[in-house]
Amino acid sequence: MQSTPEGHFLGATRRCVFTGGIAFDEKIVELDAGKRLTFDIISQPNHPEIVGHFDLGRGQFDLQDNGGGTTTVIGTSWYSLRVYPASCFDLWTQCIVRNVHMRVMRHIRDLIQAGGSPTSSTGCTLSSIL
Numbered sequence: 001m002q003s004t005p006e007g008h009f010l011g012a013t014r015r016c017v018f019t020g021g022i023a024f025d026e027k028i029v030e031l032d033a034g035k036r037l038t039f040d041i042i043s044q045p046n047h048p049e050i051v052g053h054f055d056l057g058r059g060q061f062d063l064q065d066n067g068g069g070t071t072t073v074i075g076t077s078w079y080s081l082r083v084y085p086a087s088c089f090d091l092w093t094q095c096i097v098r099n100v101h102m103r104v105m106r107h108i109r110d111l112i113q114a115g116g117s118p119t120s121s122t123g124c125t126l127s128s129i130l
Contacts, residue, residue, distance in 0.1 A: 001107075014039060018100075026059070037061045054093065055080045073108060075101040
């Protein structure tokens with residue numbers, strides 16, 4: 001729903017709020033404007049069903065120019081699981097993380113189709129995402 005950065009520089013913090021008020025605090029660890037954004041998760045929701053079982057550690061967005069005015073956005077997440085059997089739960093976790101990525105990608109697409117970087121009704125801008 002919203003990504004609020006402290007600034008656009010290495011070490012800057014970001015607060016990302018998803019639907020339902022779920023929020024993650026992040027720190028930018030790699031920034032190549034218009035190409036790559038990598039961030040460490042410095043705090044995540046304290047949900048009783050995941051505490052001690054799932055930790056999201058890092059996220060990354062890569063932009064690849066396809067030519068012809070189109071761009072491919074690739075989202076990657078790094079996480080750790082502490083459950084048994086991990087291989088079984090990892091399949092579910094991959095599905096959940098993929099669904100989150102797809103929602104973020106659709107949101108980015110919608111912002112672009114609405115005119116690029118103007119502020120949306122949620123207060124999110126493309127520059128605040130990437």
